[in-house]
Structures are given as structure tokens and as C-alpha cells.
Amino acid sequence: MSRHPASRKAVAKKKDAPAVVADEWSVADATHLYGIDRWGIDHFSINKKGNVQVCPMPSEGTQIDLMEIVEEARERGLSFPLTVRFQDLLKHRLRAVCGAFDGAIAEMGYQAPYRGVFPIKVNQLREVVEEIVEAGADHHFGIEAGSKPELLAALAAHRDPESIIVCNGYKDAIFIQNALLGRKLGKQVILVVEKLEELRQIVEISRQLNVEPMIGVRVRLLAKGAGKWATSGGENAKFGLSTSDLVQASRYLHAEGMAHTLRLIHFHVGSQVPDIGTIKRAVREGARFYAKLAKMGHALGFLDVGGGLGIDYDGSRTAFDSSTNYSLREYARDVIYNVMDVCDSEGVKHPTIVSESGRAIVAHHSVLVLEAFGTIERDPAGRTVEVGVGDHKILRDISDVQRSLPTVAGRKSTATDHSPWLEALHDAQQFREQAQSMFDLGLLDLETKARVETVNWQIAREIIAHARDGRFVPEEVQALEVALADQYLCNFSIFQSLLDHWALDQLFPIAPIHRLDERPDRAATLVDITCDSDGKIDQFIDLRDVRPTLPLHGLRAGEPYYLGIFLVGAYQDIMGDLHNLFGRVNELHVFLDEDEEGGYYVEEVIEGSSISQVLALTQWETPDLTRAMKAQIDAAIKADRLKPKEGMTLLAGYEKSLAGYTYLKPFEGIDGKKR
Numbered sequence: 001m002s003r004h005p006a007s008r009k010a011v012a013k014k015k016d017a018p019a020v021v022a023d024e025w026s027v028a029d030a031t032h033l034y035g036i037d038r039w040g041i042d043h044f045s046i047n048k049k050g051n052v053q054v055c056p057m058p059s060e061g062t063q064i065d066l067m068e069i070v071e072e073a074r075e076r077g078l079s080f081p082l083t084v085r086f087q088d089l090l091k092h093r094l095r096a097v098c099g100a101f102d103g104a105i106a107e108m109g110y111q112a113p114y115r116g117v118f119p120i121k122v123n124q125l126r127e128v129v130e131e132i133v134e135a136g137a138d139h140h141f142g143i144e145a146g147s148k149p150e151l152l153a154a155l156a157a158h159r160d161p162e163s164i165i166v167c168n169g170y171k172d173a174i175f176i177q178n179a180l181l182g183r184k185l186g187k188q189v190i191l192v193v194e195k196l197e198e199l200r201q202i203v204e205i206s207r208q209l210n211v212e213p214m215i216g217v218r219v220r221l222l223a224k225g226a227g228k229w230a231t232s233g234g235e236n237a238k239f240g241l242s243t244s245d246l247v248q249a250s251r252y253l254h255a256e257g258m259a260h261t262l263r264l265i266h267f268h269v270g271s272q273v274p275d276i277g278t279i280k281r282a283v284r285e286g287a288r289f290y291a292k293l294a295k296m297g298h299a300l301g302f303l304d305v306g307g308g309l310g311i312d313y314d315g316s317r318t319a320f321d322s323s324t325n326y327s328l329r330e331y332a333r334d335v336i337y338n339v340m341d342v343c344d345s346e347g348v349k350h351p352t353i354v355s356e357s358g359r360a361i362v363a364h365h366s367v368l369v370l371e372a373f374g375t376i377e378r379d380p381a382g383r384t385v386e387v388g389v390g391d392h393k394i395l396r397d398i399s400d401v402q403r404s405l406p407t408v409a410g411r412k413s414t415a416t417d418h419s420p421w422l423e424a425l426h427d428a429q430q431f432r433e434q435a436q437s438m439f440d441l442g443l444l445d446l447e448t449k450a451r452v453e454t455v456n457w458q459i460a461r462e463i464i465a466h467a468r469d470g471r472f473v474p475e476e477v478q479a480l481e482v483a484l485a486d487q488y489l490c491n492f493s494i495f496q497s498l499l500d501h502w503a504l505d506q507l508f509p510i511a512p513i514h515r516l517d518e519r520p521d522r523a524a525t526l527v528d529i530t531c532d533s534d535g536k537i538d539q540f541i542d543l544r545d546v547r548p549t550l551p552l553h554g555l556r557a558g559e560p561y562y563l564g565i566f567l568v569g570a571y572q573d574i575m576g577d578l579h580n581l582f583g584r585v586n587e588l589h590v591f592l593d594e595d596e597e598g599g600y601y602v603e604e605v606i607e608g609s610s611i612s613q614v615l616a617l618t619q620w621e622t623p624d625l626t627r628a629m630k631a632q633i634d635a636a637i638k639a640d641r642l643k644p645k646e647g648m649t650l651l652a653g654y655e656k657s658l659a660g661y662t663y664l665k666p667f668e669g670i671d672g673k674k675r
Contacts, residue, residue: 039509070513081585081663083588093362115141116355144165145166165187190214192216194239203253216262216304217266286305287303302352315541328360335355366573371560521554
């Protein structure tokens with residue numbers, strides 16, 4: 001699969017911005033560098049220790065040191081990667097969404113309430129859904145389901161007769177029967193019609209069960225979406241009825257004497273919509289459909305504006321794919337105003353507004369903590385190259401370029417004149433290319449080639465260090481800095497835990513969670529432990545552009561180095577695959593409690609997938625595996641290749657491994673100490 005680098009067209013790339021290198025480093029510098037003050041929205045910051053801290057409920061002020069959570073996980077024997085969920089943060093985000101709509105309704109005099117629903121496809125984990133249902137009780141917050149499994153879960157979790165369950169997606173008879181079961185239990189379950197055939201099925205089955213359905217229709221808008229999920233809306237969308245279909249549906253319901261059962265109009269313009277203009281256009285068009293259908297003799301009452309409410313992953317406040325050029329307050333006000341404006345002009349009562357804003361509720365509550373356990377470096381520190389008269393001419397020539405650099409530095413140059421340094425760079429590149437050509441022809445030995453490359457990268461580092469002191473960095477030097485970047489080996493699978501980054505180039509905030517009171521001294525990309533070359537992160541958030549490297553600290557021997565990937569609570573928990581059979585990661589669920597030391601406690605630990613569990617998903621059953629291995633060990637014992645005791649020890653180790661974590665564990669020597 002080819003992957004193309006993301007490009008930000010909404011924000012101009014300013015290559016002449018000053019590259020300020022201060023003598024000292026502070027927490028404020030780290031906050032700015034990693035954009036925590038922009039994407040953190042009062043939930044994430046850095047404390048005086050240089051550690052990332054989390055504030056689940058800003059109004060209460062309790063700050064949780066993320067490194068304290070990491071230490072508790074280590075004490076409990078949990079290995080990394082580790083997902084940390086701050087459940088109170090879910091409450092805060094839900095209340096923020098509801099509060100924004102309630103505020104807009106009160107401000108504008110809108111004559112109907114807001115009834116949000118949580119689309120559980122965003123995160124179907126029971127603990128997440130139950131927390132949202134509980135937190136949303138006062139707001140009559142409901143659930144959206146798009147499949148039979150999701151509906152069955154929603155029916156069990158739903159308790160409030162004033163909240164609604166919205167059923168989206170294609171439906172069969174079993175799906176419809178279970179939705180109507182909810183109606184018999186007094187629940188407001190609305191079956192949203194995606195194609196005309198479903199409408200006939202709903203009418204027939206409801207009569208068989210002697211229950212009146214609540215029906216919705218999804219409208220296929222002409223308004224197009226924006227961002228990475230733009231194609232999920234518009235005229236060619238996968239779901240929804242055309243204008244002609246809507247007219248037929250209305251006539252059919254009237255003919256069947258069930259016009260009054262059409263209660264909801266639904267539309268969807270896409271997920272993570274970055275531009276508020278897209279939302280305004282879609283809402284106005286959707287509201288117009290609502291008003292026209294209401295005038296055709298349908299009771300209606302609900303207008304579902306779907307999903308699309310984005311979050312600012314990179315903090316740039318722009319219409320870039322990983323950002324939003326609007327606030328939550330602006331979003332709610334624009335939805336309410338445009339619906340009210342259209343309905344007033346049509347003389348139609350204001351509908352209850354429904355939205356399916358899952359990403360905005362759950363994304364912030366989850367942090368994926370990784371441990372970097374090694375690096376791949378272009379130019380390891382401390383490596384020196386001694387060059388003598390007997391060495392190859394290519395090596396002596398490139399060494400002459402390196403020795404000339406102090407002279408270059410002393411030559412007169414302005415902050416924008418990098419020509420002496422670029423000349424040295426070009427000379428070094430020429431000699432490296434010559435060395436490669438000679439090696440290809442068998443005219444250069446391996447050791448000389450290695451020494452030439454080492455000198456080349458040392459020259460490059462000196463040139464980069466000089467360029468940072470100027471007012472701008474030439475493009476050639478920028479490319480050189482990327483080429484020199486270290487690769488940090490991280491114990492995780494991008495395909496399991498960050499699928500949207502691999503598949504869609506979705507950007508997520510990434511930063512060290514400690515040592516932030518130290519200046520980062522390395523530029524790096526991140527690579528995972530899968531055997532796939534696409535298992536890497538080489539695009540990172542930046543205020544002005546997508547940056548190809550992430551500033552990190554050098555690893556210290558015997559000391560763990562932890563990174564956090566933030567805002568991963570939406571979709572990433574669910575959409576991961578089993579590439580290389582790396583399974584779900586360990587989890588900690590954190591709750592606030594003012595009576596606890598530190599103001600919080602770990603409520604639940606959920607261990608990640610074991611090797612036997614992921615093997616079973618691909619039909620490798622544990623008894624079959626152990627039986628096969630025992631047979632091979634028995635054969636080896638009979639052939640005198642193994643002693644019986646040794647064979648039984650090997651079998652016990654194999655069985656123990658099947659019960660273990662799928663990810664890497666720190667190496668333990670024979671003394672039991674972690675290496």
C-alpha cells in the first residue's frame with residue numbers, strides 16, 4: 001500500500017521563520033514545542049517535574065501526573081504498551097457538548113430541546129458506553145447503533161425513556177425485530193431507513209408484532225463533506241434516500257395509514273469535518289428537507305444532524321484535516337441558528353435537535369503510553385574516523401571537507417547566506433556518491449565505504465547545527481535533517497493501536513510524558529515492532545505544517561523512556577487489526593476521588609490479549625498446539641536429542657509463553673533484573 005505525505009493547504013508554510021535557540025530550556029518551551037497548550041484544551045499540561053499531567057475535570061482542578069500512573073502500572077506488573085483511560089474526562093466532554101447546545105438554545109430562544117446520542121461505533125467498549133450513559137442521564141443522552149451487535153448492547157445499556165436510540169445502517173428482519181422489542185419496552189427506538197425496501201419491512205414486521213414503530217429517514221444531501229471522510233456524505237454517499245425516494249416513502253406511509261410514524265429526519269456530512277462552512281451548508285439543506293416533509297403531513301419532531309463535529313488534533317485552529325476552524329460553541333450556535341432560520345421561514349415548529357458527536361466526547365479520555373527501547377541512528381555519538389596518508393583518496397577528500405568547516409564558519413556570511421556551508425555539503429555529497437559508485441563496481445572495500453559515510457553524516461550534523469542559528473533553514477538542509485533523524489523503536493503495533501494514522505494519515509499529538517524540563521536533543525521518527533515497513537510514524541503535528549520528525553531526548557542506559565500518543569479514544573480502540581498477531585494492549589481506568597491520596601484511584605485493570613487468545617482467533621487452539629509440541633519433544637527424547645527433564649522444561653516454557661502478553665517484555669537476565 002502506497003502512502004502519500006499529508007499536505008496542509010490551509011496554512012502557508014513559512015520557511016523564513018526564526019529558529020530561536022535559547023541557552024536555557026523550560027517547561028513553557030516544551031509546552032510550546034509539542035503544542036500541548038493548543039490541543040490539550042485545559043485537560044493536558046506539564047508540571048514542574050517535567051511530566052505530563054492530566055486534568056479530567058478542569059472545574060475541579062485535580063491534576064494527575066501521568067508518570068505516577070506509569071509507575072503504578074509497573075508496580076502491578078503491567079507491561080507496555082498501555083492505554084490509560086480517564087473516565088471523568090468522558091463526563092466533562094459530554095457535559096461540554098450538551099452545555100454548548102443548551103446555551104445556544106437559551107441564547108437564541110429556540111423552541112425545542114437538544115437530545116444527543118453517542119454513536120457506539122466510535123468506541124464500543126462497555127466501560128466507555130456505560131460511563132457515557134450514566135454521565136448523560138441528566139441530559140437524556142441516548143445511543144446510536146449501526147449494527148445488530150451494537151443494537152443489542154444499546155438496548156441493554158439504555159435506561160432513560162426520555163432519551164432515544166437511533167438505529168442507523170442497513171437492516172434485516174432480526175435487526176428490526178430487536179428494535180421493535182425496545183419499543184415494546186417503552187424505549188424511543190427510531191429505525192432510520194437507508195433504502196426503501198427497509199421501510200416496507202419495518203411496516204410489515206411492526207404489524208406482525210403489534211407495535212407502532214418510530215421511523216426515521218436518512219436524507220442524501222447534495223452538500224459535500226470536507227476532510228478525510230468527505231466521501232461519506234454528498235450525492236454519491238453509501239447511505240440515504242434521494243429526493244425521489246423521499247417522496248415515494250412519504251406516499252407509501254400515507255397509503256399505509258402510518259404517516260404519523262415518521263418521526264426523524266437524519267443526514268450525515270462526514271466525520272471530523274474541519275471547516276464550519278461545510279457544516280452550515282449541510283444543516284441548512286437538512287433542515288429544508290425536514291420542513292418540507294413536515295408540511296407533507298408527517299408528525300416528525302426530531303432532526304438528526306449526524307456526526308462531523310471535529311476536534312483540533314494539531315492545535316492550529318485551521319481547516320486542515322487534523323484540525324477545526326471552529327469551536328464547540330460556534331458549532332452548536334450555527335446548528336441551532338440555521339435550523340431555526342429555515343424552520344421559521346417555512347412556518348414549521350422547531351424540531352428536537354439530535355447530534356451524533358462521538359469523537360468530540362471520547363477522543364480526549366484515552367492516552368496510549370509507549371516505551372521506546374532502542375534507536376537506529378545514522379551517526380552514533382562518539383564514533384571517530386582517523387584518516388592517514390595511506391587511506392583511500394575518497395576518504396581523504398571527504399575528510400578535507402570536514403576539516404575545512406571551521407574555516408567556513410569563520411568566513412563572512414549573513415543570516416540568510418548559507419552558500420559556504422551549502423558548498424561544503426555539495427562536496428561531501430559528491431564524494432559519498434563517488435564512494436557508492438566505486439563500491440558497486442567492486443573497487444572500494446566495505447570498511448572504507450563505512451568510514452566515508454560516517455564522515456559524511458558528521459559533516460551533515462555540523463551543517464545542520466549552523467543552519468539552526470540562522471533566520472531560515474535552506475530546503476536542502478531541511479531534507480538533510482530528516483535523513484539524519486533517528487528511528488526510535490517503540491513497543492507497540494501501529495496497525496493495532498493507531499490504524500487511522502497508517503490508513504488515512506490521521507495525525508495525533510505525540511510527546512514524551514517525562515523529561516520535559518530537559519531540552520530534546522534528537523530528531524526522530526517512531527517505528528513499531530511489526531515486521532511491516534509501514535509500521536512507522538513519520539508525520540507529526542505542527543502549528544504551521546506537517547513535520548517529518550519529532551524532537552525527543554536521547555535514551556539513557558537502564559532508564560525507560562516513555563511517549564504518549566494523545567486523543568486516541570475515538571475509533572482507535574476498536575478498529576485495530578491483528579497484524580503479526582499483536583493483540584489488545586493493557587489498560588488502566590482512572591477515576592477522580594478527593595478522598596484518595598493524589599485525588600484519584602485506579603478503578604480497573606484490564607489485561608491485554610494473551611498469545612493464546614489471539615492465536616485462537618485464527619483457529620490455533622491451545623490444546624492442539626501443546627499436543628503437537630509435546631509429540632515433537634517426546635520424539636526428540638526418544639531419539640536422545642533431549643533429556644526428559646530438559647524436554648519437560650521446554651514444554652512448560654512453551655505453555656507459559658502461550659499465556660503471555662503479545663508485546664515485548666523487558667529482557668531479564670539470569671539474575672532476574674530487567675535490562
